[in-house]
Amino acid sequence: LLPETLETPGLDIYDQLPKKPVSSPAVETEDDTISDDNSSDNSAAQVIDRTAKLSKTGRHKRQIAAGIGALAAVVAVASVGINDPFNWFTQSSRPDPNSPSSEILEGGIVSGNPESDVLVISKMAAAGEQRQALNQILALGNIDDPTLLFSKGQLQWDLMNQNPSVDNTIGPAEAARSWEDALTAQPNWLDAQIALGFAYYEGGFWDKAIESWENALDSGQDYDLPTAKLHPIPQDADIQNAPTKLHAQIGLAIAYYQQSQQGLTENDRLPLLAVAASYWQDVIETVGNQDITNYLSFHWLWSQQALEDWQEARLAIADYLDQEN
Secondary structure (H helix, E strand, O other): OOOOOOOOOOHHHHHOOOOOOOOOOOOOOOOOOOOOOHHHHHHHHHHHHHHHOOOOOHHHHHHHHHHHHHHHHHHHHHHHHHHOOOOOOOHHHOOOOOOHHHHHHHHHOOOOOHHHHHHHHHHHHHOOOHHHHHHHHHHOOOOOOHHHHHHHHHHHHHHHHHOOOOOOOOOHHHHHHHHHHHHHHOOOEHHHHHHHHHHHHHOOOHHHHHHHHHHHHHHOEOOOOOOOOOOOOOOOOOOOOOOOHHHHHHHHHHHHHHHHOOOOOHHHHHHHHHHHHHHHHHHHHHHOOOOOHHHHHHOOOOOHHHHHHHHHHHHHHHHHHHHHO
């Protein structure tokens, strides 16, 4: 039997009930998902007090008991909303697990696993998300992982080459700094030395480009570190088993040719042109009679300016060799 004055053992729990869920689908937490306002507390308490003073007939007592049961049900639902064990409240705000961006957020880049890092970056680049991938690396702050530093330079370089008229905030200097940092973290890394040479060349620093490429040929080490595959090379344009040093040899041929065209006297110009020709002959020994122009046009290292300079240098060096023979 119910007493004269009805006690309400769930009222203290009701006082702690949170508010209804915030309508915004942005980030939800257990503290701000559901809350309470004071007017609701007062109204609820008054309803229960009035219910307690109703007639003591059996019918009214059963109604009161049913009300208390309903209150307990509200508490149970609110508890589910607070703890959200099935992610009913937060599931819609989760990133799409099939998106490359979500993989990078869920541990691809932040994992510190080089193989995983470059895989995620490659997938994002294939989806046209170079900027998003770069932003994720920048968000990590100061990093000393040579793979990430090299990938950072790759993304900066690729964004520079895509369309400078759309985004001119990234130039060869940004990529050069990233590759310099990669070489600080991993000295004599062949890939970084060659890439750095292209950044110097693009910036007009031919002497520094020559130094970087010659260092690559003399002391560059292939540490077998993974690098992101930004753009696949079609099978009909690819050069099978082309060594990484091939790009340094071609770069040196171009850079020495450019130096030979800087208003020097004939006596100064010809030795530089001879050096350019010697590096070009090294290229021919490596690839034979294969046409490398198509291959270079698909390779991520080669900017439009470098390709145009290569075409000019190739013809000039061929004429020089014909005269020498």
